[in-house]
């Protein structure tokens with residue numbers, strides 16, 4: 001027995017220095033101290049030792065077991081420290097190295113225009129209302145004085161979802177939703193996406209509009225003109241003028257088309273304004289009495305004006321973009337030209 005213990009002692013002493021990882025060390029430890037390990041087997045064998053020798057023998061085996069356990073624990077600590085320092089060495093970060101370039105995003109021109117418009121009109125006391133893109137025929141057409149068979153429906157090639165629901169073709173639907181829920185005075189902007197079955201260099205099946213609505217006692221076309229003048233000066237430059245031309249929209253009476261003097265050539269005529277000195281930017285007019293009535297607003301007490309513009313169109317004019325499709329292709333070379 002004593003010899004056997006001595007042999008185990010030597011084996012462990014020799015083996016422990018060669019265990020160079022915690023895994024190897026564990027395997028070695030199991031060989032002696034595991035459930036079926038050699039020292040464990042000796043302890044189990046105690047019951048076969050004559051009773052009078054048992055205490056002395058037991059002490060010998062137990063001493064070797066304690067000695068081995070301490071040795072394994074110490075080596076375990078050593079290896080742990082070694083593995084940790086190797087890990088630190090291999091994961092070392094050189095914080096003085098130059099940083100890798102991370103491309104930063106830029107703000108989309110339509111978002112820039114949207115933010116700027118909201119800023120301008122919010123400064124004049126407008127609230128913002130955003131209506132749904134999947135809209136009822138009633139809000140997109142009927143309540144705006146465009147009944148089912150009205151020829152004005154052909155002005156916009158609409159995507160219908162069902163007989164009753166459609167993808168809104170204009171943010172004018174927001175006018176109705178606002179007036180249904182709020183009594184005048186009303187001063188609201190309604191920006192958002194609109195959809196039409198139309199696609200070429202100046203039309204996209206999805207684009208953005210911004211609607212404006214003002215309703216109160218005594219509102220006149222003159223107020224509209226004054227507001228648009230201020231908008232034009234702030235959006236483009238202080239020299240920009242507006243021009244109203246008679247037009248037709250079912251939801252306004254009278255209706256106007258609004259041109260801005262070309263900010264590129266100052267009105268002399270250039271490529272952007274096609275030599276005319278003016279650029280058409282929006283539709284507007286005095287809210288039709290029928291529309292007010294549809295929303296429960298008394299047209300003999302209140303009057304109002306409305307306007308609607310395309311954000312891509314404003315962006316094209318402001319940034320000299322000649323093809324609307326550039327704004328939806330996601331080409332980074334185009335997009336990164338626009339900074340906040």
Ligand code: DAH
Nearest residue numbers: 170172283284285306307308
């Ligand atoms: N909704 C019209 C369109 O999409 C634009 C418009 C014209 C809006 C006149 C208005 C308006 O509010 O008064 O073509």
